[in-house]
Amino acid sequence: MSPTGRANRRAMCSLAAMLWVGGMILLIAILSPVSGAAAASLGAKGFKMAGDATRMRVVMHFDAEPELRWFLLRGPHRLVLDLPDTRFAFEPKDMKPRGLVRRVSYGGAGEGRSRVIFATKGPFVVEHADVVAEEDGAGYRLSIDIAAAGERQFEAALADQAEVTGSTAAAPKGSRVGASVDRPAKPFVIVIDPGHGGIDSGALGVNGTVEKTITLAFALELKAKLQAEGKYDVHLTRSSDLFLRLDDRVRIARQQEADLFISVHADTINLKGIRGATVYTVSDKASDAEAQALADRENLSDKLAGIEVEDENHEVADILVDLIRRETHAFSIRFARTLVGELSETVGLINNPHRFAGFRVLKAPDVPSVLVELGYLSNAEDEEQLRNPEWRGKAVTSISNAIAAFASARAAGG
Numbered sequence: 001m002s003p004t005g006r007a008n009r010r011a012m013c014s015l016a017a018m019l020w021v022g023g024m025i026l027l028i029a030i031l032s033p034v035s036g037a038a039a040a041s042l043g044a045k046g047f048k049m050a051g052d053a054t055r056m057r058v059v060m061h062f063d064a065e066p067e068l069r070w071f072l073l074r075g076p077h078r079l080v081l082d083l084p085d086t087r088f089a090f091e092p093k094d095m096k097p098r099g100l101v102r103r104v105s106y107g108g109a110g111e112g113r114s115r116v117i118f119a120t121k122g123p124f125v126v127e128h129a130d131v132v133a134e135e136d137g138a139g140y141r142l143s144i145d146i147a148a149a150g151e152r153q154f155e156a157a158l159a160d161q162a163e164v165t166g167s168t169a170a171a172p173k174g175s176r177v178g179a180s181v182d183r184p185a186k187p188f189v190i191v192i193d194p195g196h197g198g199i200d201s202g203a204l205g206v207n208g209t210v211e212k213t214i215t216l217a218f219a220l221e222l223k224a225k226l227q228a229e230g231k232y233d234v235h236l237t238r239s240s241d242l243f244l245r246l247d248d249r250v251r252i253a254r255q256q257e258a259d260l261f262i263s264v265h266a267d268t269i270n271l272k273g274i275r276g277a278t279v280y281t282v283s284d285k286a287s288d289a290e291a292q293a294l295a296d297r298e299n300l301s302d303k304l305a306g307i308e309v310e311d312e313n314h315e316v317a318d319i320l321v322d323l324i325r326r327e328t329h330a331f332s333i334r335f336a337r338t339l340v341g342e343l344s345e346t347v348g349l350i351n352n353p354h355r356f357a358g359f360r361v362l363k364a365p366d367v368p369s370v371l372v373e374l375g376y377l378s379n380a381e382d383e384e385q386l387r388n389p390e391w392r393g394k395a396v397t398s399i400s401n402a403i404a405a406f407a408s409a410r411a412a413g414g
Helices: 003-031 151-164 211-228 246-255 289-298 319-343 380-386 389-411
Strands: 042-051 055-062 069-073 078-084 086-089 101-110 113-120 124-133 140-148 188-194 232-236 260-267 277-282 349-357 369-376
Touching: 042 078, 069 124, 069 151, 078 140, 124 151, 140 246, 188 211, 188 246, 188 389, 211 232, 211 260, 211 369, 211 389, 246 260, 260 289, 260 389, 277 289, 277 319, 289 349, 319 349, 319 369, 319 389, 369 380, 380 389
Parallel strands: 042 086, 188 232, 188 260, 260 369, 277 349
Antiparallel strands: 042 055, 055 140, 069 078, 078 113, 101 113, 124 140, 277 369
């Protein structure tokens, strides 16, 4: 072959090799799941949820700053996080339902978008949503706080969402707990909480009376009395032999936008001679050793059902929430004193009948709450009274009178 022929052949071979290499590169780019324009450029990991049925915090970690949008959906109530196309590396155990969140789902949403969806136990508000850089510079952290709220608050948030953009980049301070909302007039709402239930039977009387049974019977009678007056919107946390977590009882009160929460109990004590009704309000420091012991027993309700109880660590969102807690506590004490006055006219009371301790069921930040111990099942006379319809009728009337006075004062701005 001539030198010219050999040169032409080498050129053709080089061109063929270049075309083959180029084709292989193109094929790899097309087939590779982590290359090309179709690959997600944002990675998400480290998903965590903490809280209870009244308030939850969700935290996610990203390897780059996410462009976050969130919006609400009803039927059922949901919070949707709208993200750029994202590679999710969440641990399945971290996605298990807990507290206010009853289901978490995530995945691609088409058109280069991904979503994380939280279905909740009823209406809620988004108190806070923010994306911040990690302290060590290794990516970004997204945190969202949600809290149980009334249906009208949820609907108001939906209306705001529709008026703006259909979704929200971050929750403004005005949308946090305690924000003023234009609301139509509503009746005075009362939530009655029959203590214990289901696997948690509560105290047992000397003659066999079961606390969960007597508290439900009393709560049903009190509800019927209040409804008959036609001035109130009355709800029960349970109307059957049902177990409820303590934080679920608080959640129900908040979601009903309760103006008053009354938890009904009937305890026991080792001292058989102690008898009489007691009214408790919440406090970080107990009024006495017996109040502390009672709060400790009542707060163990969840553990009796095999539920892991974590210490609360809810940070106050801002000073407005703290002020609401203080005002709520003042209203709780006012109602407790009114109730003690009414009960003293009709039923026997223990010495120093208004006491206080750290009852978890009384910790709604925006609902005045009391726990009423109707008497001691460890005392035969108190147990007999609790089983007596006539005595229960007197107690129901006294509580109804106290509610009427409290509701009237609230309506007058007092």
